[in-house]
Structures are given as structure tokens and as C-alpha cells.
Amino acid sequence: MNRIQIAIQKSGRLADKSLNLLERSGLHFARSKDKLFWYGRNLPVDLLLVRDDDIPRLLVEGVCQLGIVGENVAEEKLLEARQGRPEVRLDSLGKLDFGHCQLKLAVPEASNAKSIADLAGKRLATSYPQLTRRFLDENGVDADIVMLNGAVEIAPSLGTADAIVDLVSTGTTLRANHLKAIEPVMASQAALYRCPQRLDAEGEQLLDKLLTRIQGVQQAAETKYVMLHAPRSRLAEITAILPGAESPTILPLEGQDDKVAVHAVCTEQVFWEHLEELKDAGASAVLVLPVEKMLA
Numbered sequence: 001m002n003r004i005q006i007a008i009q010k011s012g013r014l015a016d017k018s019l020n021l022l023e024r025s026g027l028h029f030a031r032s033k034d035k036l037f038w039y040g041r042n043l044p045v046d047l048l049l050v051r052d053d054d055i056p057r058l059l060v061e062g063v064c065q066l067g068i069v070g071e072n073v074a075e076e077k078l079l080e081a082r083q084g085r086p087e088v089r090l091d092s093l094g095k096l097d098f099g100h101c102q103l104k105l106a107v108p109e110a111s112n113a114k115s116i117a118d119l120a121g122k123r124l125a126t127s128y129p130q131l132t133r134r135f136l137d138e139n140g141v142d143a144d145i146v147m148l149n150g151a152v153e154i155a156p157s158l159g160t161a162d163a164i165v166d167l168v169s170t171g172t173t174l175r176a177n178h179l180k181a182i183e184p185v186m187a188s189q190a191a192l193y194r195c196p197q198r199l200d201a202e203g204e205q206l207l208d209k210l211l212t213r214i215q216g217v218q219q220a221a222e223t224k225y226v227m228l229h230a231p232r233s234r235l236a237e238i239t240a241i242l243p244g245a246e247s248p249t250i251l252p253l254e255g256q257d258d259k260v261a262v263h264a265v266c267t268e269q270v271f272w273e274h275l276e277e278l279k280d281a282g283a284s285a286v287l288v289l290p291v292e293k294m295l296a
Helices: 015-024 052-060 071-081 129-138 152-158 172-176 201-221 232-241 272-280
Strands: 004-009 037-040 045-050 066-070 091-095 101-108 123-126 144-147 163-168 179-188 190-194 224-231 249-253 256-266 284-290
Touching (some): 004 015, 004 201, 052 071, 071 129, 071 179, 123 152, 129 163, 152 172, 224 232
Parallel strands (some): 004 066
Antiparallel strands (some): 091 190, 224 256, 224 284
């Protein structure tokens, strides 16, 4: 069986969390001196560390079979590739719940513009010309796009643009440059993509195994294992309080016929309010434990 390659960002806001996700999924790599290619030690799965905007192209061309990249980058590069090849596609295998940000339209604080409609005929600076053009077309607005590869936020102060379309996480950079966001263009987060080419049977089986592991890690991060003691007379009331619990396990307690032990996997967040409700309902010895791995 040929080896599978996974591409992740070499450095940047998604790099550490992408690697952490793969390592928590049981993948171990021998790190190379150039830090660009890591050989898989326990599975035939290798790691490519590249620029994030190269990942969609590597997937489309079949150089790697899986990739973790921001949805904004994947969509921008797909729109660009489809100008010459309309059939180009990537298969998204799911959002990964990190690297959250938004592509937003922003203008100088002194501007009277309230929406994209107010910027007809103006200049928009961005590193995402395809997404910006789509946004303009969807809103029926004609404006000029000024392509910049970096420092987009300073374009209005330099007089090279009237507004910008750029990634915003906290808004700190906008405020530092006396800009204000007026309209969202696209919400984005890290996502897992696969190449459009089908692999042989063993390759597809390995991809399914990796996906199952990654989904298990994600599910475990949101899941808690709750253990408590409950009066038999109030068992239904107490189990109804447990968030996201399907069928709790009920166990007898030695020497206490009027009480049982309740073990439950809660797939929703467990807050202090839940614990206080459980106590008020008669529960005792309540423990909430993290879950490291899950297989549904």
C-alpha cells in the first residue's frame, strides 16, 4: 500500500493545533532536519509542513491525500483554480473547531459607509480577491479590487484603498489602524479536506480509520464522564438533568438498597448549574471527568 500524506500549515495560527490533533489521534512522526517532511513511525502516514495557501493545490493535484487548512484559504484557492478548470473540487470531511475567524469588510472609523452598497465604485484592498469578487457579485456592487499580499489594514491610511476585506479574529488590528468592520464576508475555521482522487481499497480503509480517530478526538473534547450516587426514588429526575446523556448506566451500591450509582457519558457541556441541580435533586458524590478518546 502506498503511504498517505497529510499537509498542514508549517507555521502560523493553525500549525500547533493541527499537529496536536494528529498526535492525539495516535499518529507519531519522526521529525526531519528540514522540518518540511515528517515520516510516520506507527502508521504509513507522513506529514507535509507547507504554506497554508499551498495545501488546496497539493490536494487537488493528489500530492497529498488529506489536508488541514482554513476554509477561507480553501475556498479562495478553489475559486482561483476554477477560473481555468471549472471541474476542480475538494471534499470537506468536517470542521475542526479551531482557528475561528471572519473575513470582514472594514472601513476607516470616520467613514459613513454602512454596507458594501455604499462602496460602489470604490477601491477594496484584500489578500482574498476571489472571495471579495464573489461577495461584490452576490451584492450587485461594482468596485475595484486592490490585491495585497500583506499589511492590508494599512491600505486606507496610505491612500491606496477606501476599504479593506481582511481576516478578523479579535478586532485588535482593526482598532490599531483606526478601522471598523461594517459587514461580514465569510465565517471560517480550520477544516479537514481530502483529495478528489479515489485511493486503492487499503488506502481508503486507512483514510476511514484516520477520520474515525479524528472525529473521536473531537467528540471526546466536548464530552464528560459523570459519576454520582442517586436515590432510587428520584432516579428519573436526576438522569433527566444530565446534559446530552442517552442511556446512563445504573449500578447497585453495596449495602444501600435505596441508592444507586449512575454513570453517564454527557456529550454536551456540564456547567456548575447542572451540578447544583443534581445536588438539589438528591444526588451526591458527583464527579465530572474528562474523556481522552472515544469510539462511537
